[in-house]
Amino acid sequence: MNTAPATVTVRHARPGDYAEIARITVDSYLHAGHFDDPTHPYLGRVRQVADRHDATDIWVAERDGRVVGSVTVVRHGNEYADVALEHELEFRMLVVDPAAQRSGAGAALLDAVVAHARTLEGVSAVSLTTGRDWAAAHALYRKAGFRHVPERDWYVPDTDILLLVFVLDL
Numbered sequence: 001m002n003t004a005p006a007t008v009t010v011r012h013a014r015p016g017d018y019a020e021i022a023r024i025t026v027d028s029y030l031h032a033g034h035f036d037d038p039t040h041p042y043l044g045r046v047r048q049v050a051d052r053h054d055a056t057d058i059w060v061a062e063r064d065g066r067v068v069g070s071v072t073v074v075r076h077g078n079e080y081a082d083v084a085l086e087h088e089l090e091f092r093m094l095v096v097d098p099a100a101q102r103s104g105a106g107a108a109l110l111d112a113v114v115a116h117a118r119t120l121e122g123v124s125a126v127s128l129t130t131g132r133d134w135a136a137a138h139a140l141y142r143k144a145g146f147r148h149v150p151e152r153d154w155y156v157p158d159t160d161i162l163l164l165v166f167v168l169d170l
Contacts, residue, residue: 008062008103008104010059010060010109010112011059011060013049013058013059013060015053017060017067017070018049018050020067021058021070022046022047022048022049024068025043025047025095026046027098028096029046030043032136034131055079056074056078057072058070058073059112059113061096063100063103063105068099068100069095069100069105069108070109071091071092071094071109071112072091073089073090073091073116074089074090074092075089075090076088080092082129082163083152083154083165084127085127087123087125088123088124088126088127089113089116089120089126092129094110094128096109107140107144111144114126114144114168117170124169125168125169126146126167127167128146128166129154129164130166131164132163138166141168146168147167147168148164149167150164152165152167153165
């Protein structure tokens with residue numbers, strides 16, 4: 001019997017993927033304990049995948065023909081960019097279905113973002129925002145060479161939620 005893990009393919013999202021991207025994003029945030037309430041306003045916003053895709057690039061990780069993760073990729077000045085400086089490519093909402101976590105899908109998405117950034121003229125770094133206590137995400141980013149840049153950390157408006165900024169210089 002072949003027990004080798006299935007290959008993860010990263011590709012651009014298509015409209016037929018939107019419902020699964022929304023489900024995976026919400027499920028992964030709830031599973032990780034980032035939110036307690038599935039009706040939280042932010043989770044409502046991330047469910048609007050078609051609107052987000054109109055303004056950004058969204059990629060999916062696919063295994064055996066099934067979407068198991070996604071990431072949103074933006075440039076400085078985009079309405080979805082939180083922290084990107086002019087020379088940075090930013091990614092947001094890198095999520096993997098809780099049933100497929102620790103399978104390489106998150107690393108495949110991250111590698112694809114970094115490889116893409118290296119092809120862009122004028123881009124010399126990749127940036128992201130992550131939650132203060134999101135240890136698994138921090139480990140993935142550090143393993144890929146990202147460093148925490150505390151002087152760029154910021155609070156979600158009107159909350160006490162501190163978000164950390166990580167950067168990878170290319």
